Amino acid sequence: MKLTLDTDAGTLCVEDANGVDMMSLYSDRAFKVLSKQWVNVGWVQKHCYTFSWMGRPIIQLPDDMIRIQEMICRLKPDVIIETGVAHGGSLIYYASIAKAMDLPTRIVGVDIEIRPHNREAIEAHPLFDRITLIEGGSTEKSTLTQVGKHVKKKDTVLVILDSDHSRDHVLAELRAYSKWVSRDSYIVSTDGVMQQLARLPRAGADWDENNPVAANEIFVEENPDFVIEEPEWPFNESTLDFRVTHWPKCWLRRIA
Numbered sequence: 001m002k003l004t005l006d007t008d009a010g011t012l013c014v015e016d017a018n019g020v021d022m023m024s025l026y027s028d029r030a031f032k033v034l035s036k037q038w039v040n041v042g043w044v045q046k047h048c049y050t051f052s053w054m055g056r057p058i059i060q061l062p063d064d065m066i067r068i069q070e071m072i073c074r075l076k077p078d079v080i081i082e083t084g085v086a087h088g089g090s091l092i093y094y095a096s097i098a099k100a101m102d103l104p105t106r107i108v109g110v111d112i113e114i115r116p117h118n119r120e121a122i123e124a125h126p127l128f129d130r131i132t133l134i135e136g137g138s139t140e141k142s143t144l145t146q147v148g149k150h151v152k153k154k155d156t157v158l159v160i161l162d163s164d165h166s167r168d169h170v171l172a173e174l175r176a177y178s179k180w181v182s183r184d185s186y187i188v189s190t191d192g193v194m195q196q197l198a199r200l201p202r203a204g205a206d207w208d209e210n211n212p213v214a215a216n217e218i219f220v221e222e223n224p225d226f227v228i229e230e231p232e233w234p235f236n237e238s239t240l241d242f243r244v245t246h247w248p249k250c251w252l253r254r255i256a
């Protein structure tokens with residue numbers, strides 16, 4: 001694909017296998033084309049590895065963090081379970097929103113390896129009283145038994161999968177963690193962006209097939225209680241209807 005951006009003329013020209021498409025630079029369509037490339041280039045340049053939240057590194061695109069904040073604000077979950085802790089920034093982020101909203105939300109973080117310096121920093125954080133760390137493979141029986149102890153029968157539960165993003169692992173996580181997701185809540189099976197990154201520098205050559213979206217699609221096919229559905233934005237005074245995101249086709253709502 002060839003993009004010609006002309007700021008003097010105020011146009012964006014897209015040339016690809018479908019032909020030539022000239023559009024106003026200041027249009028939703030141009031923003032969509034440019035956003036996708038911005039996400040791709042930013043991913044290669046490790047843009048999402050440049051943020052922290054309240055002192056802990058958080059490996060996320062800020063747009064996605066605002067969207068998950070909207071969901072926490074709407075659902076007011078009793079429990080948030082996240083696989084993939086790394087430095088702990090995302091756990092601290094959810095805990096900070098819950099505390100700011102005066103919610104009793106408990107945060108459960110699972111990681112196959114919680115490095116000692118990360119554990120130490122997370123445990124020393126002022127928001128740690130809301131957080132439980134579980135070390136173990138996210139689909140291991142012993143891990144699932146420990147996670148299950150933090151979920152009560154009528155809890156509203158939000159699940160975020162951010163560990164190993166290979167298709168088979170995500171599918172195994174979806175099958176294991178979906179039982180805890182309450183009706184009208186979500187599993188956010190993150191990083192579906194991998195599908196569009198295949199063959200870029202730093203990306204796996206098989207990512208067009210081996211990615212979380214592939215797992216999400218198999219999962220909803222075998223489990224009619226879930227649909228892939230992006231939550232409506234609570235505020236939108238634009239004509240935009242797409243996200244700038246690392247999480248395309250990643251929101252799975254429990255409908256039954």
Ligand SMILES: C[S@@+](CC[C@H](N)C(=O)[O-])C[C@H]1O[C@@H](n2cnc3c(N)ncnc32)[C@H](O)[C@@H]1O
Pocket residue numbers: 057058059060083084085086087088089090110111112113136137138139162163164
């Ligand atoms: C992308 S990082 C998580 C980032 C974190 N959620 C954040 O927003 O800052 C992925 C983490 O998943 C963990 N991980 C990889 N495979 C795993 C598995 N099978 N079970 C549990 N955690 C795993 C890695 O150790 C790593 O810390």
